[in-house]
Amino acid sequence: MPDRGTAARSGAERPGPEEFVHTGLVFRSLRALADAVVPVVRAAHREGGRILVVLGDVEREAVSTVLPPPLRRAAEFRPRSAFYTAPGRTLAALHRLARSSPGRPVTVVGQPVLPEGDPLALDEWRLLDSVLNLALARHRIRLFCVHDAGAVPAAALDGVWRTHPTVSDGGGPRPSPRYRTPDALGAELAARPLAPLGEPAHRIRISADLGALRAEVARLAARLEVPGGRAEDLVVAVNELAANVLEHGAGRGTVALWRRDGRVVCDVFDEAGGLTDPLGGYRVGGALGARGHGLWITRQVCDFMEVRGGPGGSLVRVHLRL
Structure with a gap:
């Protein structure tokens, strides 16, 4: 070789x-x-x-x-x-x-x-x-x-x-x-843990009602004074990631939000640990099917996206500059 x-x-x-x-x-x-x-x-x-x-x-x-x-x-x-x-x-x-x-x-x-x-x-x-x-x-x-x-x-x-x-x-x-x-x-x-962010400003349980989740994220974005265009990007990202939790993960998880250092940061946690690839959303061509497509969209609406996962669950953290 x-x-x-x-x-x-x-x-x-x-x-x-x-x-x-x-x-x-x-x-x-x-x-x-x-x-x-x-x-x-x-x-x-x-x-x-x-x-x-x-x-x-x-x-x-x-x-x-x-x-x-x-x-x-x-x-x-x-x-x-x-x-x-x-x-x-x-x-x-x-x-x-x-x-x-x-x-x-x-x-x-x-x-x-x-x-x-x-x-x-x-x-x-x-x-x-x-x-x-x-x-x-x-x-x-x-x-x-x-x-x-x-x-x-x-x-x-x-x-x-x-x-x-x-x-x-x-x-x-x-x-x-x-x-x-x-x-x-x-x-x-993947071997490096994500930076701790402290207690989030808001935390939401993921439910099967994605419409209600989108409305709640939009309301919380307004409370955090996230500008309109960036708030729409945040809603799209959370919707895609929560859909992954429901369709490909445990079906249970949480969304956590912070505003810090000129960014809004959002963690979407899946109680299943199936998503572990830090390159998720970069593999063009549909190799990961619908899940890969959702991550591909999320990569584009956010500025940065980090992925970590293991036996305790999977975490996707997205960052949007304000």
């Missing part, structure tokens, strides 16, 4: 016709960034592919000014703040991008969000970077994730090597010796 490095190297050198290629691109100057991106755009244009560039303002200007006019016209430039809003929504956008270009290769040069002062957000964006290798495995996308070595925290930069099969760090792409598969990274997260 080939080792992990050999597998990554073979995939990087000989991508199949429907294979996802995921490269971390670490740069130390804007000139180095431009020097790395221009050949990528040129190669994608030569093969008639769709090209998407999603960078910060400064980085986008550095790249666009050195692109020859034909390449600049061929590339679609999108604002980073609109594309990297939440991990689940970013994955959904990439999935739609792949499906909207059947038979045509897609190249994306993107600059993911790696927040320094928010450990939860950093973990969740790192998990997305890892799970892309699984969720988009059968799509013809070449994704180059660019990271500024001078601005990205050291811990986050280490995560680039752990979540990308290949990394380019000034000397061309090469297999990452520290790469971890999505399932391996998920197992690491």
Whole structure:
């Protein structure tokens, strides 16, 4: 059996016709960034592919000014703040991008969000970077994730090597010796308990009447002064997760709500412990049936979603920025 490095190297050198290629691109100057991106755009244009560039303002200007006019016209430039809003929504956008270009290769040069002062957000964006290798495995996308070595925290930069099969760090792409598969990274997260939040502001028993549950969550969201759009997202998330408890779990559980640190946080507890996969809601393609579909929706309406489970039950915690 080939080792992990050999597998990554073979995939990087000989991508199949429907294979996802995921490269971390670490740069130390804007000139180095431009020097790395221009050949990528040129190669994608030569093969008639769709090209998407999603960078910060400064980085986008550095790249666009050195692109020859034909390449600049061929590339679609999108604002980073609109594309990297939440991990689940970013994955959904990439999935739609792949499906909207059947038979045509897609190249994306993107600059993911790696927040320094928010450990939860950093973990969740790192998990997305890892799970892309699984969720988009059968799509013809070449994704180059660019990271500024001078601005990205050291811990986050280490995560680039752990979540990308290949990394380019000034000397061309090469297999990452520290790469971890999505399932391996998920197992690491599963072993870490969720942070204690103290006594919730509200707790609700899950019943078979989902309409009544939605109304109660909407009422409690208003009491917590959750803005209208975010309150609707919260209601959708709780409905999907409670439906999972009723249809696929123990049929018994609770919903707990907090408002803290500029977010509303919601725990949905299932007295059965069947849901244990931290990658739940990221596995595109219906492998988990209706349950997977509900988690996929929840990933998109929330900003972050954490999953833990065991013999004592399953817990899904969702976070919505206010």
